Amino acid sequence: MIISRHKETSFLFAIIVSDAMQRESAIADDYWSYTLQHGKKDQVEVALQNIERKLIDLKERIHNINTTNQVVNYDQQWFSPDD
Known part of the structure; x- marks a missing residue:
């Protein structure tokens, strides 16, 4: 009876x-x-979209910095005086 009641x-x-x-x-x-x-x-959702926007902006800024650094390095190599 007790087992039956427990199951119930x-x-x-x-x-x-x-x-x-x-x-x-x-x-x-x-x-x-x-x-x-x-x-x-x-x-x-709003927070995730804000983070996504910031990551896209950061990616663009890093790309711009790398592009600028490549141009500066190229200019330095091209126009550097010969030793």
């Missing part, structure tokens, strides 16, 4: 947890569907 309690608990998880998952699905459908951005 465990089964009911599993059903309750499963139901709660399904509801939570449905709420999350609804949230993301609405967010993506209406083009709304959450704070994480």
Whole structure:
């Protein structure tokens, strides 16, 4: 009798947890569907886009610095006095 009641309690608990998880998952699905459908951005998405923009800017700046350094090095080699 005790084992049977334990199994029954465990089964009911599993059903309750499963139901709660399904509801939570449905709420999350609804949230993301609405967010993506209406083009709304959450704070994480905005932060990631800002980081991405900064990385692109940094990449361009590094490219410009490297290009300038290559020109300076070429000029120094081309116009340096012969020893």
